[in-house]
Amino acid sequence: MIENIPVLIVLLPLCSALLCLALTAVSRNLGIFAVKLSCLASFVLSCIQLQMVVTGGTIHYAIGNYAAPYGIEFVIDSLNAVLLVCFSLMGFLTILFAENFGNEKRPMLVGAACAETALLITGILGMTSTGDVFNLYVFLEITSLSAYCLISLGGSRGVVSAYRYMLVGTVAATLYLLGIGVLYSVTGTLNMGDMREILDQGGYDGAMLTAMCFLIPAFGIKMALFPFHGWQPSAYTHAEPGSRPLITGVMGKVPALAMFRFVYCIYGTDFRFVRIGLILLGIFSVFGMLYGSLMAMGQTDIRKILAYSSVAQMGYISLGFAIGTPIALAGAFLHMLGHVFMKGGLFFCTGAIRYKFGTVDINEFGRIYKKMPLTCGLLTAAALSMIGIPPTAGFFSKWYLALGAAGQHEWIYIIILVISSLLNAVYFFRLIEKVFIRQSSELRTRWESEVLELPLTIIIPVVICFIAIFGLGLFNVRIVDILLMTLEGVGL
Amino acid sequence: MMTMINTFLATKGIYFLTLVLLALGVAGIIVCNNYMKKLICMNVMQVAVIFFFLCLGQKSPGTIPVAMDTAVKASQYINPLPHGLMLTAIVVSLGTTGVGLSLLLRIREKYGTIEEDDLIRREDLMTRKNKDGGDRK
Amino acid sequence: MRKTITVILLIISVLVPFMAFDVLPVIGDPQSAPNTHVSDYYIENAIEECNSPNMVTAVIVDYRAFDTMFETTVMFLAGLSVVIILANKPKRRIPAHSSLRRMKDAGGRPIYKTVNKDVMISVIEPVILIYAIYVLFHGEVSLGGGFQAGALIGMTYLLDIMVVKRDRPIFDIPKARAAAIAGFGPLIYALTGIVTILGGGLYLEYNKIPLPIHHAELHSIGITAVEIGVTIGVAGTIITILNALMERISFDDDND
DSSP states (O other): GGGHHHHHHHHHHHHHHHHHHHHHSSOOHHHHHHHHHHHHHHHHHHHHHHHHHHHOEEEEEEEEOOOOTTTTTEOOHHHHHHHHHHHHHHHHHHHHGGGGGTTTTTTTHHHHHHHHHHHHHHHHHHHBOBHHHHHHHHHHHHHHHHHHHHHSSHHHHHHHHHHHHHHHHHHHHOOOOOHHHHHHHHHHOHHHHHHHHHHHHHHOHHHHHHHHHHHHHHHHHTTTTGOOOOTTTHHHHHHHHHHHHHHTTTTHHHHHHHHHHIIIIIIOOSTTTTHHHHHHHOOOOOOHHHHHHHHHHTTBHHHHHHHHHHHHHHHHHHHHHHHSSSSHHHHEEEHHHHHHHHHHHHHHHHHHHHHHHOOBBGOOTTGGGGGGHHHHHHHHHHHHHHHHHHTSSSHHHHHHHHHHHTOOOOOOHHHHHHHHHHHHHHHHHHHHHHHHOOOOOOOOOOOOOOOOOSSSHHHHHHHHHHHHHHHHHHHHHHHHHHHHHHHHOHHH | OHHHHHHHHHHHHHHHHHHHHHHHHHHHHHHOOOOOHEEEEEHHHHHHHHHHHHHHHHOOOOOOSBSSSSSOOOBBBHHHHHHHHHHHHHHHHHHHHHHHHHHHHHHHHSSSSOOOHHHHHHHHHHHHHHHHHHHHH | HHHHHHHHHHHHHHHHHHGGGGGGGGGTTTTTTHTTHHHHHHHHHHIIIIIOSSHHIIIOOOOIIIHHHHHHHHHHHHHHHHHTTOOOOSSSOOOOOOOHHHHHHHTTHHHHHHOOOOHIIIIIIIHHHHHHHHHHHHTTSSOOHHHHHHHHHHHHHHHHHSSHHHHHSSSOOHHHHHHHHHHHHHHHHHHHHHHHHHHTSSSGGGGGGGSSSSHHHHHHHHHHHHHHHHHHHHHHHHHHHHHHHHSOOOOOOOOO
């Protein structure tokens, strides 16, 4: 049984999602309860798996017991294992959080939305675990289809932005398919490890370059990297409030991981044109970091601020890939982990404020901290972490990025990193000022309680995100050590 | 020159056709103003990739991959893998099209149009109206 | 602006072949990489390992069964998404365009009055259903399989809707129920894998289904079980989408 953990992590949310509608028809809360339970179980299993990977090394799980190039394979190295823990935790928190945002009168719709969220989690976990390029495509489509649906649930603006995202996202998926088609045509295999071995024999430079021309835009669109980010701000802004932390926090990270797999694990650093690709990626991320921060400064809707800041944050992650030394890659992945909780946490706060007061305009946030101390605590912690102030996660990830850049003598990257952090500081301090210092404004409370500021299912995600932001900062050395177990072998 | 073109068409010509199909799809998505046409172009693009994969599964003396007797030689049958993969891709594109069509239905019912520039104008109008309403409150 | 983009794209699409097509294999070359590496293994071992003379079926539901499971899930997901997206309708209906109204008048009698429904229901539909079941259970030996069978069953429901008046359907499946049924298809698929885990094997390792029969038979049973799952999933999805499109209800979530 214990050897089946990698596949069970993906299967449990899937089964609960498939059963969710039938269970909701039986009793109105049973379906949601099943989904919650399965997500919790998959979080616990991924923690056990991390332990196994740290002690026993990389796990290869051949589905159907067909050896690697013939069947589909799950490959769990230390990198995947850490990310799986983080993503499944975020999925569980989002499911907890989302039950406060359903339409009370129509339980079937609530059950269906819950099933969609569970399928989104399935797709994300599957994309993280898989070691087969076509299987990755299937999971990518599950992730995107459920995301289109969840975005369209946010009212009519959501429908329009979901449609735009769908057009662009399908173009990305098609380009990805074309890219792996080119790679398949020269290697004859779909397994990542096997593909690496065949490509290492040399003589495939032309095909690899052609495939890279398709793959970088494909992943760029999916992760909302700078020139391909057009769909992202409106989609993040108008998504369904319940599942928004998952969509904004996790959905963009998984394509980034897939891009890392292609560039470093399949192509390898001895590929002849790898420098060109990395410099291109570096240019994209530098402009993305500046553009995202500048655009975020001009917004007043808190959702739009956070959406544009995501463009900048994806720039940090791809900057780590562009530098390419193990330390910089570790910084990129630490930032990925941290950003899941920062952005997810900020959207938990937005959702909580909206749940209690029904507003998303930061000009109305005057002295909100008196009424919601816990939420504002997380808001402040996440904002400080975004700016990069020790001892939060954001500081250490930027520190590793800067170390990596200095090791490669890429001084321009360090300068841009600092400028972008200062720009972050401008708009996040504006947010903090609104929350703590500004004249208090009259906000009508929509949810009253004597003891708690919010329902327990909102407080738990808020508190866990708060702990995670500081935990990732304080225990960064241990986490980076685990990440480096994999990254040492693949960096420049 | 003619022989070069002939060999090109015989050996790689079909790739050229799929590429033209792909380019038509991408160009359509960028150029068309109507959302329905964009959806159709998206489908054209997916079909192009499906053709591309099926080209890879071709083998000159091979037949369809259903074994006629128990002794099987690999050279007798065409490659079954791309066919299997493309079955998945077709289903995925079907699902995407279905979701896209239902989204279009909602857009049409809300805004009364599926032309992109009309839609942007109406969205702006709605935003402005919402802002005015907020001020009055 | 847009025309320029088109022209640039078309020029690129003409130029790229002369640079990039060198890397692609020649059409129909038996020695090319896709035709040798993995494919030979599939062709030569499909009968022995999977007991399935149809190699495409062997690849889909045995070697790469995991992909197909999620493919069925994508079907379910599409049906579910259509239901959710169309669950809300606008508060004010937009008046239909005048040309559309005229077309409706010119269309003549509705379809259920022009088709002989007795022939449809008692002769044609049973034939389609029998064919669907044949395709389902014969899929591993010859051409066919779960997707086709599911589509045929879905078509039967479509015929019912077409020949019978809307307010008096023969089988009335509400769309949320239909989506729940569609969910059971992939679930059967997933549970087949769980059974193999309980039998002590890896996920979807049909050899380890805990039944006391020869391993070739076990593969047949496994393949049939997942094909049934696929059939239910596809048929349920088609019925869901049909129902969702036919009964549009309210559109009242516009509070953003």
